[in-house]
Amino acid sequence: MNIFGTMQKMGRSLMLPVACMPAAGILLGIGGNSEVAKFLPDIVAQVMSEAGLGVFANMSLLFAIGVALGFTKNDGVAALAAGLGYLTMVRVLGVVAPGTETGVFGGVIMGLVAAQLFNKYHTIQLPTYLGFFGGKRFVPIVTSLAACVVAGILAVIWQPIGAGIAAFSEWAAYQSPEVAFGIYGIVERSLIPFGLHHIWNAPFFYEVGQFTTA
Known part of the structure; x- marks a missing residue:
């Protein structure tokens, strides 16, 4: 498969976890909105809020499963391996590079x-x-072993990558937001005809920037 075909397949793979978000957003929006939630019993509002948060808190795991399914013709074993591999990677990173x-x-x-x-x-x-x-x-089995190797590699290379993402976020939000948004919009619109815009959108939607809970 050529690079263009691979990128298209990646874009389609990212659609599966993204498709989970509307329902989670509705649950979180209703359960977490004090103006709406006051019309519901407290337990119902809390359940809805936690159900929505459960999806957003595990987006990385959902992306691992979605990508694996997309590249293996929706085979369930690949999804299981991806989930196991991701959980293994996170635990190993917690040991070799805490806080990553x-x-x-x-x-x-x-x-x-x-x-x-x-x-x-x-x-x-x-x-x-x-x-x-x-x-x-x-x-x-082999995926869980490979996850240990991946964790070791990420422990070494992720710090500068993470710093770069943070620096880009700072530049885009506070220094040149007009330029950043212009670049984002032009590239995103250019990729839509090829079905590759989901790859471009993913880091902006789920990684770039930060927030503080109220």
């Missing part, structure tokens, strides 16, 4: 790794005494 937050980028990376390993090993044949772990069952 890769966000949705980490999810996308782990989804790509899981998909690649699935496509390579889902038909693997092991010796008879290990036959139970052959085929698709081997994929989650």
Whole structure:
């Protein structure tokens, strides 16, 4: 597959986790809005708010699963491997580089790794005494091991990447917002005909910037 086809597939893969957001946003908007929630029993408002937050708090995991599904023709084993790999990566990062937050980028990376390993090993044949772990069952195992390696690499390279994202956020929000928004809009509109705008949008929607809870 050429680079353009791969990028299109990536764009379609990102659509699946994005499709989860409207329902979560509605739940969070109703349950977390004091003006609306006052018409509901407290327990109902709290349940709706937490249900919406549950989706937004795990967007990285959803991106890992969505990307893996998109590159493996919606195979459930690949999704399981991506989820396992992402959780493993996060735990290992917590040990080797405490405080490192890769966000949705980490999810996308782990989804790509899981998909690649699935496509390579889902038909693997092991010796008879290990036959139970052959085929698709081997994929989650090798993905969890690969996640440890990915975590080690990210522990080294993510600090400058994260600093770059933070610096770009600062520039876009406070120094040259007009230029930043203009560049974003031109590129986003240019990519729409090719179906690649979801790749461009993902870091802006889920990574760039920061917030403080009230």
